[in-house]
Amino acid sequence: MGKIECSCDLIELTELCGKDMATRDAYGITLVELGKKNPNIVVLDADLSCSTKTVLFRKNFPERFFNMGVSEQDMIGTAAGLALTGKIPFASTFAIFATGRAWEQVRQTVCYSNANVKIVATHGGITVGEDGATHQALEDVALMRVIPGMTVIVPADAYETSQCIVTISEYYGPVYVRLGRAKVPAVMPLEYKFRIGKSHVFNIGKDVNIIANGLMVSEALKASEILNKEGIHTGVANFSTVKPLDEETLLEIAKKSKLIITVEEHSIIGGLGGAVSEFLAENYPIPLRRIGIKDTFGCSGDWKELLKIYGLTAQNIVEVAKEFFKK
């Protein structure tokens, strides 16, 4: 899997640093910037452009925007065809439809052909909120991660999202990016440079290290503050790229940890927790806890309430860590 340097001028995107913003909003803004610089960027959507924020690209470059209607399978296939003629298609819809409804199209047509399609899905995870279980993708990372040749990225905030979108436009190959609906706190520092397959370590703890991505990075940072105050030395790393996993950094962290906790807004099966467990079980088995959705469907409600109900808060992370060290 190639790792590339970002040649695009990121200066203007640094404006997103420190901004609390939904990652889908950062996506919409960045796509327009990309569209100005690269005439080969094309965008497809399946009747959700106002929600995925591709509407901004649509307004600026109508001739390069293709609304495929409510037909995700056709959208993914069309994106592959555009890619095979040298375009760089970004295909967007909700995560559940991009990865669930169109899974076989992603596998057969996109990945088996190594078509240069960027699937950027919004509304990943439980924070979709009121729409409920049918629209809350809790399995998308697992579904994409299992396909050979697919790169899987879950950015933590607006700043990382914008860098990620620019970077993947310059990388050849299929990529899945999972974005969210809700406004998320800014966590990535100004000097941060996104690289495919490279994690960002905020700090390494002597007792516990939290491996998180997406919205859960900010919860992990809050948890580490609490734990450090209570005498449990805690570190946090943002593993935004789930595949290819940054195994080198993970091993380095694991060697310094008494406990690893993975935290993700996704099923504990097959996502970040799955990837980390698989690697550590084979290479450096140490105590590990996975925090995520525990093999269940979501439900309707305010997204902040849902995070509490499903155990995806800093407080839950603190409890899991304290429980371990009590023994």
Place this chain on the structure above:
Amino acid sequence: MADIAFLKEMAKNLRIEIVKMLALAGSGHTGGSLSSADIVTALYFYKMKHDPKNPNWHARDRFVLSKGHAAPVLYAALAMSGYFDKSLLGTLRKINSPLQGHPCCKSLPGIEVSTGSLGQGLSVANGMALGLRLDGLPSRVYCLLGDGEIQEGQIWEAAMSASHYKLDNLCAIIDHNNLQIDGCCSEVMDVSPIDEKFKAFGWNVFNIDGHNMEEIVEALDEAEKIKGKPTMIVAKTIKGKGVSIFEGKVQYHGIAPTKEELEIALKELSNGKN
């Protein structure tokens, strides 16, 4: 002008290569490869602008074999065009062969996209047609579908899209042999009337005899003149066409000729019973 006699001879040669490679492989899809041999011949040896020496030439016409199980007909056409040595045909379906059971674009030059899971090719062809149009190229995209294949829902999503985006640089062809694995299409899941359905979806439709070279050539030429909408050529064909023991027999959908059957096939094909 098309050299019809040359094309008929070429179709015969394609059929000979098809039965030979399938018999060597010991498995594969005989019926649907033979039924589409005349159509594929007309595309590769008459209609399409392509360069076997430069398979990635950007302005080439594209061919998407949506019914990917008919891989042998595509492999035969590519080999006869000069994309690779004919001796490779003998490796079909074997370990390490670039000739996979269903076409893989990563392993073989000339394959535009990996296919085999039915119903996905028309969307890809649409995407190619959009991409070529964005580049201002006159290049055309051809897509071969099976009649059983159009039972897949994605085909109808793509049928809507092609019409919505007025893809007049797209020409799809249905190899309408009326047989699928479990029997007659009309009995398994009736797809008729195919022509009326595509007309209702906004397509220009031609009905032709898919084994009449003059009709195939004429339809492909006429399709190029149609502006503002995609064209669907519904080509009435016979599954296993060219070999009497395979013709119209559903059991030859997914099995290869035995040694004895190959002898009969080669004799019939060489005698020009086409």
